[in-house]
Amino acid sequence: xxxxxxxxxxxxxxxxxxxxxxxxxxxxxxxxxxxxxxxxxxxxxxxxxxxxxxxxxxxxxxxxxxxxxxxxxxxxxxxxxxxxxxxxxxxxxxxxxxxxxxxxxxxxxxxxxxxxxxxxxxxxxxxxxxxxxxxxxxxxxxxxxxxxxxxxxxxxxxxxxxxxxxxxxxxxxxxxxxxx
Amino acid sequence: xxxxxxxxxxxxxxxxxxxxxxxxxxxxxxxxxxxxxxxxxxxxxxxxxxxxxxxxxxxxxxxxxxxxxxxxxxxxxxxxxxxxxxxxxxxxxxxxxxxxxxxxxxxxxxxxxxxxxxxxxxxxxxxxxxxxxxxxxxxxxxxxxxxxxxxxxxxxxxxxxxxxxxxxxxxxxxxxxxxxxxxxxx
Numbered sequence: 001x002x003x004x005x006x007x008x009x010x011x012x013x014x015x016x017x018x019x020x021x022x023x024x025x026x027x028x029x030x031x032x033x034x035x036x037x038x039x040x041x042x043x044x045x046x047x048x049x050x051x052x053x054x055x056x057x058x059x060x061x062x063x064x065x066x067x068x069x070x071x072x073x074x075x076x077x078x079x080x081x082x083x084x085x086x087x088x089x090x091x092x093x094x095x096x097x098x099x100x101x102x103x104x105x106x107x108x109x110x111x112x113x114x115x116x117x118x119x120x121x122x123x124x125x126x127x128x129x130x131x132x133x134x135x136x137x138x139x140x141x142x143x144x145x146x147x148x149x150x151x152x153x154x155x156x157x158x159x160x161x162x163x164x165x166x167x168x169x170x171x172x173x174x175x176x177x178x179x180x
Numbered sequence: 181x182x183x184x185x186x187x188x189x190x191x192x193x194x195x196x197x198x199x200x201x202x203x204x205x206x207x208x209x210x211x212x213x214x215x216x217x218x219x220x221x222x223x224x225x226x227x228x229x230x231x232x233x234x235x236x237x238x239x240x241x242x243x244x245x246x247x248x249x250x251x252x253x254x255x256x257x258x259x260x261x262x263x264x265x266x267x268x269x270x271x272x273x274x275x276x277x278x279x280x281x282x283x284x285x286x287x288x289x290x291x292x293x294x295x296x297x298x299x300x301x302x303x304x305x306x307x308x309x310x311x312x313x314x315x316x317x318x319x320x321x322x323x324x325x326x327x328x329x330x331x332x333x334x335x336x337x338x339x340x341x342x343x344x345x346x347x348x349x350x351x352x353x354x355x356x357x358x359x360x361x362x363x364x365x366x
Contacts, residue, residue: 059218
């Protein structure tokens, strides 16, 4: 029986969940462009999870004018995607700095490894949206304050998982015999 | 670029399919939801039924929109941090004075309901000498009215239908003439 083809993006991302060491090896050795895939996952996940918000921005633009519609779109992006980007930037810095200081790896490679640490957070956020959908609940309120993160199970699980991957990245880097 | 899937175990492929399925199901479910709830996403405008609310006031009471049926309601969404809102409240104060004794209710709804915002709204109301209810939006009512600009003033007729939405500062006479027109209708 032929295997059902799955887009490489999704297989690579899922690979981080089912075989993190192998996936990280691909990222470390430059075979997997994790930054590109993390951003693609963020974009796809946002479109899938926040479709009603995006549709509302479109309708506001239709009802109130283009300026109001663009303003609403910027508001949606700021509220919905902004917190993810902030956490990703912080997580990126946490991984990138020691990786560059300890192993002297290039910026490109460091960003790729940092992106690998972002992916678990994106996956748990997606899973959180899916569970809320199954439970028939409205979308989660945007996380605006660090304190609110502690009230969001998907954020807590995602951050812990991301931290685990970050530790694995550091272990992988320190365990490598040769520098970048 | 060499193979990004190199070394991954065979179970990565079905996991990837599950992930893809999750994204597709989310998207489809949201599109279905939009199709069924398109009206709730549209901006509240003239002719629409005014979304109901039951909100606390800064003085500890509550105001339910449903209790105001039969009256013309003028609602101002504002914030203490918005300078034009203070001027708009002055306009509302004039409207409130002008229509005293007639079936007109003026409400000011502060868009934030945190403890700090509540204290600041109370101080502002005292400073401006407001004699109409000042409500705290602790239920996302401003979202239901698609308030995107402050101040936003909404005029509701006696049957609970939105008649006018003014975004930004609006002259007192403009609002007063609309209220007069609504009061003249039986």
